[in-house]
Amino acid sequence: MTSPAPVPMLAVRDVVKAYGGVRAIDGLTLAVQRGELHSVIGPNGAGKSTLFKLLMGTERPDQGSVVFGGIDITNVPSFRRARLGITAKFQNVPIYQELTVGQNLFIPLRRHHRPAAIPHETDVLLDRLHLSGTASLPARSLSHGQQQWLAIGMALAAKPEVLLLDEPAAGMSPDETRDTGEIVRALHAEGATIVVIEHDMAFIRQLEGTVSVLHYGRLLAQGSMDAIESNAQVREIYLGSAAH
Ligand SMILES: Nc1ncnc2c1ncn2[C@@H]1O[C@H](COP(=O)(O)OP(=O)(O)O)[C@@H](O)[C@H]1O
Numbered sequence: 001m002t003s004p005a006p007v008p009m010l011a012v013r014d015v016v017k018a019y020g021g022v023r024a025i026d027g028l029t030l031a032v033q034r035g036e037l038h039s040v041i042g043p044n045g046a047g048k049s050t051l052f053k054l055l056m057g058t059e060r061p062d063q064g065s066v067v068f069g070g071i072d073i074t075n076v077p078s079f080r081r082a083r084l085g086i087t088a089k090f091q092n093v094p095i096y097q098e099l100t101v102g103q104n105l106f107i108p109l110r111r112h113h114r115p116a117a118i119p120h121e122t123d124v125l126l127d128r129l130h131l132s133g134t135a136s137l138p139a140r141s142l143s144h145g146q147q148q149w150l151a152i153g154m155a156l157a158a159k160p161e162v163l164l165l166d167e168p169a170a171g172m173s174p175d176e177t178r179d180t181g182e183i184v185r186a187l188h189a190e191g192a193t194i195v196v197i198e199h200d201m202a203f204i205r206q207l208e209g210t211v212s213v214l215h216y217g218r219l220l221a222q223g224s225m226d227a228i229e230s231n232a233q234v235r236e237i238y239l240g241s242a243a244h
Pocket residue numbers: 019020022023024042043044045046047048049050051
């Protein structure tokens with residue numbers, strides 16, 4: 001007898017999402033397991049951002065379902081998904097530039113922790129985010145990369161069940177990109193379930209997780225980065241075009 005398949009932490013099943021005549025997502029089924037670090041890649045227009053919105057609940061599918069821990073959340077609005085434990089860090093970071101780094105973290109931390117625990121939780125987050133020693137600095141004094149890490153910290157402060165990261169390395173220097181990879185890998189090593197939507201192949205390679213390749217809103221390939229990079233179809237549509 002085979003054991004039953006595990007219930008995915010987060011999944012889309014047979015999802016279609018069209019804008020006008022364009023099927024941004026075209027019959028996609030994709031599952032993220034608890035504790036998995038799962039990257040979604042694909043060329044421009046592949047449907048990555050649309051998938052992100054469908055997972056967040058800021059868009060609804062025309063067909064198919066979104067499932068969280070075995071529960072159908074297709075019609076659950078975004079703010080309630082956040083309460084269920086689906087938290088995202090978007091590209092445009094809503095951090096408060098005039099507040100200090102510590103004050104920024106305090107805002108989400110106080111909703112999820114006892115007041116007495118907040119100083120310790122702040123230190124733990126800053127350490128995880130390579131931001132130790134910055135608590136009393138204004139957020140605006142941080143580099144672009146550091147501000148992105150602070151935003152990841154604000155998402156983590158909510159103690160999410162699953163963390164969605166939308167192009168976490170966008171606009172970063174090579175050093176910051178590498179540090180971001182280390183931060184994400186360390187969170188995964190501690191047991192976090194993380195979905196990364198990303199264009200930068202070098203960054204995804206560094207993560208060493210499961211990779212799904214989208215193309216025209218469909219799943220073209222799935223596996224380790226090694227398997228993805230040796231897949232002829234992927235090379236043609238993605239790596240091939242990048243090499244020219
Ligand atoms: N709000 C929208 N209105 C019209 N077309 C859209 C909209 N969002 C996405 N699309 C189209 O859907 C396809 C997938 O887009 P998107 O999900 O942004 O891909 P990616 O993030 O992988 O670049 C593209 O052809 C895009 O033009």
